[in-house]
Amino acid sequence: MKIKLFIFFIFCVNFLFANVIEISKLKNTNILNQIEIYIDKNSKKDFKEIINSPTLFTKYDKEHISLGYTKDTVWLKFKIFNDLSNTVEKKLEIDNTMLDEVILYEKIDKDHFIEYKNGVFYRKEFNSLMRYNFDINLKPNEIKEYFLKIKSETSSSYFYLNLYEEKEFLKKDINYQLILTLFFGAMLALIIYNLIIFYFTKEMVYFYYVGNIFFLTISHISFTSMNLHFLPVAFEHIDAYLTIYYIIFNCIFVLLFTKEFLELKKYRYINILISTFISINLILIPFSFISNEYILDLVTYFSLIILITVFFSSIIIAIKEKSENAKYFTIAWGIYIFGYVMLGFKQMNLWSLIDYFPYTFELCCFIEGMMFSIILAKKLNKTKELEISLNNNKVLLKELHHRIKNNMQFIMIMYKMKLEKFTNEQIDKKLDEVEMIIQAICKTHEILYTQENLYKIDTKIYFKELIEKIKESYETKNIKISSIIEVSLDLEKSIYLGIIINELVINSLKYAFSNNKGEINIILKKDGNKTIFIYKDNGKGFDYNQKKEESFGLTFIESIIQNELKGSIKVESQDKLKVTIEI
Structure with missing residues (x-):
């Protein structure tokens, strides 16, 4: 009979202290493998249901919990027994700073619990401690039971559960x-x-x-x-x-x-x-x-x-x-x-x-x-x-433009000297036409030499300076030349249009105005994907087809538009002159 009572006593003691964390026997800070766990799928149960259903919990034998991103709630159940002769003050740490809800329930008696809330959703103030923690205080030979609720939908539900001395935790x-x-x-x-x-x-x-x-x-x-x-x-x-x-x-x-x-x-x-x-x-x-x-x-x-x-x-x-x-x-x-x-x-x-x-x-x-x-x-x-390297190239390119301009002028002077003995009035006129074309090209290189951007020319400035250069060679006191430039073209197109302007302006100044009085208008604008160039004068007009056969300049203009600019030209010259070029 005594033996049976002893066995029954041992059984009761084992049952009472089953899954109890004894302070003196803690080998490391992690206590997860000494607790019981229940995963509440989709978080359907409240605390009362949890504490009234002890069979839901099972022994957990791992040192880490990880559920990933989930709506499930983790419930942990454990007891801590202070088997020492002095009061124990510990820190219960949940090793994840991103958990939404971390709630500790401390059992006071059969029906009463104290609730301690922590986590992202419950943190009221910041006390300079990053990790979620709870104070665990136990008197000598005192045993306490706890339930820990962990839920997190906005971050991954994973954590360690550690029991530290306060100094060690801090x-x-x-x-x-x-x-x-x-x-x-x-x-x-x-x-x-x-x-x-x-x-x-x-x-x-x-x-x-x-x-x-x-x-x-x-x-x-x-x-x-x-x-x-x-x-x-x-x-x-x-x-x-x-x-x-x-x-x-x-x-x-x-x-x-x-x-x-x-x-x-x-x-x-x-x-x-x-x-x-x-x-x-x-x-x-x-x-x-x-x-x-x-x-x-x-x-x-x-x-x-x-x-x-x-x-x-x-x-x-x-x-x-x-x-x-x-x-x-x-x-x-x-x-x-x-x-x-x-x-x-x-x-x-x-x-x-x-x-x-x-x-x-x-x-x-x-x-x-x-x-x-x-x-x-x-x-x-x-x-x-x-x-x-680019700056060096710019210097070299500027020098190149300068030399091209000088060389073209030198070629022009040399030809004049070579042909001086053989010239007549007709040859002089042709040489003057060629000279003005060369002057138009020289003006391009002169502008490029004096500006920073060597790959794009300001079309408005280029046309204005080119016209001023032409006016120097003719009597234009009573002739008004105006321009409206709304588009800036690339270098190649600017040069070709400069040659065209040179030919048309010279032609107007020579033949359009019988009393040396009139008006010339130059317009450059954008129309959808096309660039439109319009040249007008209010002179006496002329037969374009007949003039084209006699004039190298007009033939040259058509050649440039068709072969280089890939555009089209329309000439109205019966009364006054209007040239429309589409590029």
């Missing part, structure tokens, strides 16, 4: 904040550095990279809750729903940076793929307003697909083109993807280097940022070299 939290402060400070320095380069160079590759680092940094500040140091606590609730947009915009800037940095316009199919990914991200933005939690899952996996696609694109270009930039890009991006994958593995309860080195992701981001900043700095040096 030291861990301070170290955590210090390392993150150094990391975010370094990322801010990279943002400012690349933003300054963009300001001076105006190259979009720097702007896109700044956007990439900015949204990556903002996303991680939100992820770690470091924004509590400079934003109101109330914003944390809003910020929980902004995560999806941080990820989307980070992906967009990553893709834009990749397109610009690797010059993907040269690679048709890769460029189309990257552009498609950008479009998909933009489409996901309005859908996130409808169902944030489901889209968040999709965006998270899609962002990983984007990173891997970008990585392999750089490998293809590095191998195909033997591009030095693509090689560096591949290495830097590979490091970042490794950190991103490790962070994902941690959230999915798979093996992760973060379990052994908690700051793997931050280190990978920093190395990637430093590498890209060095690569972009090298690109800036090459840009400076190209700029110096």
